[in-house]
Amino acid sequence: MNGQVGIVDRYLDLFDKNIGKIMDSSSPYINSLREPAYQTFRRMGIPDKKNENYKFADLALFFDFDYKTRLVPGKSDIEEAKNFQCGVADLETQGMILVNGYYPYADKLKQLPDGVWTGSFREASSQFGSLFEEHYGKYANTESDGLVHLNTAMATDGIFTYVPDGTVCEKPIQIVNIVQSDEDIFNQHRNLIVLGKNVQMTMIICDHTLSPRKFLTNAVTEVVVGENSIFNIIRVQNEHNYSGKITHTFINQEKNSFASSNNIILHGGLVWNNTYHYLVGEGAEAKSNGLYLIDKFQHVGNYVSIDHFVPNCTSNQLFKGVIDEMATGVFNGRIYVHPDAQKTAAFQRNNNILLTDDAKVFTKPHLEIYADDVKCSHGATVGQPDNDIMFYLRSRGIDQREAKLMLMFGFAHEVIQEIGVKALRERLDDLVMQRLRGELSRCANCVVKCY
Amino acid sequence: MILKINNLHAGIGEKTILKGINLEVRTGEVHAIMGPNGSGKSTLASVLAGRETVTVTEGEIFYNGKNLLEMSPEERSKEGLFLGFQYPIEIPGVSMVAFMKAAVNEHRKYRGLEPLSASDFLKLMREKKELVGIDSKLANRSVNEGFSGGEKKKNEIFQMAMLEPKLSILDETDSGLDIDALRIVANGVNKLKRPDSSSIVITHYQRLLDYIVPDIVHVLYDGRIVKTSGKELALELEEKGYNWIQKEVNQN
Ligand SMILES: Nc1ncnc2c1ncn2[C@@H]1O[C@H](COP(=O)(O)OP(=O)(O)O)[C@@H](O)[C@H]1O
Numbered sequence: 001m002n003g004q005v006g007i008v009d010r011y012l013d014l015f016d017k018n019i020g021k022i023m024d025s026s027s028p029y030i031n032s033l034r035e036p037a038y039q040t041f042r043r044m045g046i047p048d049k050k051n052e053n054y055k056f057a058d059l060a061l062f063f064d065f066d067y068k069t070r071l072v073p074g075k076s077d078i079e080e081a082k083n084f085q086c087g088v089a090d091l092e093t094q095g096m097i098l099v100n101g102y103y104p105y106a107d108k109l110k111q112l113p114d115g116v117w118t119g120s121f122r123e124a125s126s127q128f129g130s131l132f133e134e135h136y137g138k139y140a141n142t143e144s145d146g147l148v149h150l151n152t153a154m155a156t157d158g159i160f161t162y163v164p165d166g167t168v169c170e171k172p173i174q175i176v177n178i179v180q181s182d183e184d185i186f187n188q189h190r191n192l193i194v195l196g197k198n199v200q201m202t203m204i205i206c207d208h209t210l211s212p213r214k215f216l217t218n219a220v221t222e223v224v225v226g227e228n229s230i231f232n233i234i235r236v237q238n239e240h241n242y243s244g245k246i247t248h249t250f251i252n253q254e255k256n257s258f259a260s261s262n263n264i265i266l267h268g269g270l271v272w273n274n275t276y277h278y279l280v281g282e283g284a285e286a287k288s289n290g291l292y293l294i295d296k297f298q299h300v301g302n303y304v305s306i307d308h309f310v311p312n313c314t315s316n317q318l319f320k321g322v323i324d325e326m327a328t329g330v331f332n333g334r335i336y337v338h339p340d341a342q343k344t345a346a347f348q349r350n351n352n353i354l355l356t357d358d359a360k361v362f363t364k365p366h367l368e369i370y371a372d373d374v375k376c377s378h379g380a381t382v383g384q385p386d387n388d389i390m391f392y393l394r395s396r397g398i399d400q401r402e403a404k405l406m407l408m409f410g411f412a413h414e415v416i417q418e419i420g421v422k423a424l425r426e427r428l429d430d431l432v433m434q435r436l437r438g439e440l441s442r443c444a445n446c447v448v449k450c451y
Numbered sequence: 452m453i454l455k456i457n458n459l460h461a462g463i464g465e466k467t468i469l470k471g472i473n474l475e476v477r478t479g480e481v482h483a484i485m486g487p488n489g490s491g492k493s494t495l496a497s498v499l500a501g502r503e504t505v506t507v508t509e510g511e512i513f514y515n516g517k518n519l520l521e522m523s524p525e526e527r528s529k530e531g532l533f534l535g536f537q538y539p540i541e542i543p544g545v546s547m548v549a550f551m552k553a554a555v556n557e558h559r560k561y562r563g564l565e566p567l568s569a570s571d572f573l574k575l576m577r578e579k580k581e582l583v584g585i586d587s588k589l590a591n592r593s594v595n596e597g598f599s600g601g602e603k604k605k606n607e608i609f610q611m612a613m614l615e616p617k618l619s620i621l622d623e624t625d626s627g628l629d630i631d632a633l634r635i636v637a638n639g640v641n642k643l644k645r646p647d648s649s650s651i652v653i654t655h656y657q658r659l660l661d662y663i664v665p666d667i668v669h670v671l672y673d674g675r676i677v678k679t680s681g682k683e684l685a686l687e688l689e690e691k692g693y694n695w696i697q698k699e700v701n702q703n
């Protein structure tokens with residue numbers, strides 16, 4: 001067992017206590033996966049530092065705690081959530097708000113004008129039965145992380161998105177995840193995104209918490225990117241610092257597909273993003289980018305794993321962090337080139353700025369290469385703000401504080417610049433600037449004004 | 452008197468580089484500082500602009516009667532001092548527009564003025580770009596990123612045009628420029644000249660001084676100003692090189 005003894009019992013208990021309600025609120029297919037997933041989780045447990053994905057992670061901070069669950073949110077929680085305005089909201093998107101992982105709308109599954117189907121699992125698993133069963137749980141099946149299986153055992157609802165062959169989505173689809181409850185709760189978020197051939201789609205996921213309770217959320221997103229398709233997923237994390245969030249994103253890429261995963265971490269006590277790109281079709285290209293702008297006691301990690309299964313695929317990882325006060329940032333980037341994957345090109349870079357002596361960063365490349373005709377590189381830096389840049393800015397009349405902000409903004413912008421949607425880039429630049437200025441608190445964007 | 456340097460000694464780490472500089476610049480004057488590589492010209496410019504890696508060990512500097520060494524780099528800038536860098540640095544991710552907007556508005560705030568509106572700011576950018584002859588596209592890029600050597604130097608003059616300094620120090624703005632670029636840069640400098648502004652033009656060659664005519668020429672050698680004269684000194688240096696200065700210094 002590769003897990004934390006004792007803590008795991010809390011979650012087995014939660015499952016045992018709630019399994020009746022869980023089964024009642026979801027479809028037979030999803031329910032059929034629960035028992036085996038539960039057994040796998042029991043065997044693997046909550047990951048500890050011996051687990052490669054969670055090296056340097058201190059999960060006990062958030063896992064060793066007695067949470068409740070709220071499988072179906074109350075009416076008042078839904079009202080509060082619908083009043084919330086996400087910082088990315090003024091963008092032209094097709095937006096959906098989820099409350100504690102639950103889709104609260106009457107029209108459970110709808111077809112958008114551009115042909116995309118999107119909506120709740122509760123409807124999708126019957127209306128798109130065979131497609132749903134073909135993919136659900138298939139990619140989120142790692143042998144290295146018990147939490148993925150815990151999600152499969154406990155998740156009740158989530159967003160299903162299906163993009164039929166040849167569809168070009170003009171507007172991004174946006175999921176706004178709200179966690180809201182008057183109790184301390186443990187949540188599952190789950191999404192399944194299926195892209196056919198020759199499609200283009202951008203998905204934005206914004207993570208927020210409203211009420212000032214202790215929360216822990218375990219999120220799994222599975223994505224299938226069909227042949228010749230282009231897919232971007234952008235996750236903007238702005239939860240409060242009593243909140244813990246573990247995400248697992250699995251992106252399966254077929255022939256000549258392009259997929260980018262972008263994780264922008266702004267706030268959140270514990271944030272641990274695990275991103276997997278499976279390059280299973282020749283000519284596929286993956287980009288996994290991340291930005292973490294953290295302070296106080298934030299504890300944040302990025303685990304990226306890119307599997308090159310077949311020849312002629314390309315992957316790029318770019319992660320940058322600004323770490324202030326007592327915060328800890330982690331980057332752990334894995335590139336696995338399987339024996340058949342000749343002509344692989346795989347690159348990785350991680351740059352960090354530490355603003356205080358107490359700020360910490362751990363960076364670790366992990367390359368396993370079993371093919372010989374391969375181009376790979378990795379590099380990492382940890383440093384302070386560049387003195388020459390600071391002097392240049394100050395010599396033009398810009399004061400020290402503002403110069404530092406500009407420098408950090410420029411540093412962060414390299415990651416934002418990679419995002420394909422211009423309007424979104426501009427919005428994210430704004431958020432980054434606000435975050436760096438310390439002006440971005442979730443309250444500033446929130447009309448609920450809970451405290 | 453805009454600038455008065457008395458017996459300035461300064462160094463980097465353990466190394467003493469400036470060994471007793473005395474210099475006076477009056478309002479409206481153009482001074483040239485020449486001298487072989489490594490003599491301390493850029494170090495002097497750094498001290499004037501307030502670079503913290505250079506330590507002043509002795510001496511004093513008055514700028515418009517104020518103690519310059521007590522002022523932060525940003526305060527010096529807002530008081531009208533401008534350094535055109537020998538090696539302008541690249542700032543990835545920071546656009547020229549954002550950079551100059553911040554700088555211009557900091558200067559305005561210092562003078563008690565409101566920030567410029569977006570349209571007034573862009574108008575000002577356009578005017579100054581034309582004045583300096585900088586490519587419009589450069590202004591939309593990140594600061595100096597991917598600029599050629601010449602473009603970087605023109606960009607320094609552009610920034611000078613935007614900030615309208617009282618004392619500009621141009622550190623080898625001419626080096627690395629072809630003759631056309633040199634003419635553009637020199638023209639820019641001449642057009643920006645006002646009766647109440649002064650310049651210190653640091654150069655290795657006399658070439659630039661064909662276009663920017665100095666009132667006074669100094670030779671800096673091994674951390675000291677060893678010769679001060681009219682503009683004819685530049686020509687003499689061009690003709691004879693720096694060796695005779697070295698000989699003269701060594702004889703004394
Ligand atoms: N960062 C530094 N550390 C140590 N020595 C330096 C540094 N920068 C310059 N120097 C030395 O100081 C002297 C003067 O340099 P500099 O002022 O750049 O001369 P110039 O501009 O006249 O060519 C040279 O000997 C140079 O090697």
Ligand SMILES: [Mg+2]
Nearest residue numbers: 492493537623
């Ligand atoms: Mg020099």
